[in-house]
Amino acid sequence: MNVLVIGAGGLTGKKIVKQLAESNQHLVRAMIRKAEQTDEMERLGAKAILADLEQDFSFALNDVNAVIFAAGSGSSTGHDKTIAVDQEGAKKTVDFAKEKGIERFIMLSSMGADTIEEAPASLVPYLEAKKAADEYLIKSGLNFTIVRPGGLTDDPGTGMIELATRFSPMGGTIPREDVAHVLVESLTMKETEGKVFEIISGYTPINKALTRI
Amino acid sequence: MNVLVIGAGGLTGKKIVKQLAESNQHLVRAMIRKAEQTDEMERLGAKAILADLEQDFSFALNDVNAVIFAAGSGSSTGHDKTIAVDQEGAKKTVDFAKEKGIERFIMLSSMGADTIEEAPASLVPYLEAKKAADEYLIKSGLNFTIVRPGGLTDDPGTGMIELATRFSPMGGTIPREDVAHVLVESLTMKETEGKVFEIISGYTPINKALTRI
Numbered sequence: 001m002n003v004l005v006i007g008a009g010g011l012t013g014k015k016i017v018k019q020l021a022e023s024n025q026h027l028v029r030a031m032i033r034k035a036e037q038t039d040e041m042e043r044l045g046a047k048a049i050l051a052d053l054e055q056d057f058s059f060a061l062n063d064v065n066a067v068i069f070a071a072g073s074g075s076s077t078g079h080d081k082t083i084a085v086d087q088e089g090a091k092k093t094v095d096f097a098k099e100k101g102i103e104r105f106i107m108l109s110s111m112g113a114d115t116i117e118e119a120p121a122s123l124v125p126y127l128e129a130k131k132a133a134d135e136y137l138i139k140s141g142l143n144f145t146i147v148r149p150g151g152l153t154d155d156p157g158t159g160m161i162e163l164a165t166r167f168s169p170m171g172g173t174i175p176r177e178d179v180a181h182v183l184v185e186s187l188t189m190k191e192t193e194g195k196v197f198e199i200i201s202g203y204t205p206i207n208k209a210l211t212r213i
Numbered sequence: 214m215n216v217l218v219i220g221a222g223g224l225t226g227k228k229i230v231k232q233l234a235e236s237n238q239h240l241v242r243a244m245i246r247k248a249e250q251t252d253e254m255e256r257l258g259a260k261a262i263l264a265d266l267e268q269d270f271s272f273a274l275n276d277v278n279a280v281i282f283a284a285g286s287g288s289s290t291g292h293d294k295t296i297a298v299d300q301e302g303a304k305k306t307v308d309f310a311k312e313k314g315i316e317r318f319i320m321l322s323s324m325g326a327d328t329i330e331e332a333p334a335s336l337v338p339y340l341e342a343k344k345a346a347d348e349y350l351i352k353s354g355l356n357f358t359i360v361r362p363g364g365l366t367d368d369p370g371t372g373m374i375e376l377a378t379r380f381s382p383m384g385g386t387i388p389r390e391d392v393a394h395v396l397v398e399s400l401t402m403k404e405t406e407g408k409v410f411e412i413i414s415g416y417t418p419i420n421k422a423l424t425r426i
Contacts, residue, residue, distance in 0.1 A: 160416075162375050162377070162415070162417065164375070164377030164378070164379060164380045164383070164411075165377070165379040165380055165381065165382070165383055166377060166378040166379035167377045167378055168378065169378070170377070170378055170410070170425075170426055172425065197383070198377075202375070202416070202417060203373075203415070203416035203417045203421075204375065204415060204416045204417075208416075212383075212385065213383055
């Protein structure tokens with residue numbers, strides 16, 4: 001497939017780009033906001049697409065079969081950026097994906113987007129943005145998968161997870177490398193189509209966990 | 214602890230009694246409805262208590278520290294028995310446990326008791342009874358754990374599960390032997406106190422899964 005990764009310059013985004021390129025199953029387009037990330041994306045084996053989620057980026061979806069949305073404004077930005085990027089950026093991507101007839105849409109969401117009433121106050125704006133984006137995608141008619149990881153870490157991936165409709169509010173963490181792996185696998189696994197699920201580190205091989213959704 | 218198992222003569226109940234007796238950590242009282250089950254309970258290492266959930270059975274909770282409620286009217290009985298045993302029997306047990314100052318109450322519930330709107334129609338009366346009993350227990354102020362397994366099987370236990378707030382509507386199955394193990398372990402694991410969770414067969418050792426609720 002010809003896959004567009006949105007948020008390719010981020011911590012999880014880079015791991016997604018790398019895994020997609022290494023799979024040799026996909027052509028990878030890496031959407032980045034900063035020109036200085038171009039070299040890194042090309043070194044990873046992707047075609048860099050310079051575009052901004054807060055502008056018109058519909059051209060980035062030309063000739064693309066699948067989208068992995070992994071953009072996030074980050075925890076250091078204010079509420080306005082969370083709305084602009086995590087929520088409105090995602091919703092615009094959904095709109096463009098419909099216009100262009102994209103076959104597959106994988107959304108990187110967050111554990112707790114379904115249980116906001118139980119979240120710490122500092123996370124509420126972020127979770128509300130993710131929830132609004134997820135609901136917009138679910139209603140879009142696109143062929144979606146929504147992946148909601150627990151707390152992200154930079155530990156090396158283990159390839160082993162647990163997967164459920166809801167772990168929250170119980171919590172848990174997971175390395176970004178394993179999250180990237182789940183997103184990439186979901187692209188081609190029929191079992192994940194139309195599904196929303198949470199993941200944390202665990203003892204089940206990723207492929208196995210994804211077959212029994 | 215001095216543990217009363219309610220529903221001890223059932224398929225899961227017998228496994229609970231056996232494991233409790235073999236643990237050598239507990240004195241086991243096995244509440245049964247039919248006198249002819251007495252020998253079997255004593256052979257398993259328990260003291261048999263003959264009592265009926267549809268009558269006054271408060272005496273069965275005398276000198277008891279903990280209750281495991283594993284009674285069920287079974288799938289071959291009608292809706293009236295489901296209400297009488299699964300729901301009202303459980304609620305009466307909660308009332309008696311409060312009166313007697315029971316320290317620990319472990320409830321065998323069912324996956325799907327929280328997502329009845331997604332269940333097949335044939336299961337709805339059963340799940341509604343379980344849900345009503347669970348809610349009654351949660352509000353009781355007792356020190357509870359509510360365990361909600363997926364579809365029960367008679368396969369040998371593996372000792373390996375997955376545990377989450379919700380797997381349903383995704384589903385899954387689990388051997389009764391593993392369910393019994395989770396109920397017995399929950400008795401003495403602080404981490405499970407006040408928790409409601411679903412379990413299915415998986416790849417995580419039971420003890421490990423229960424520590425990270």
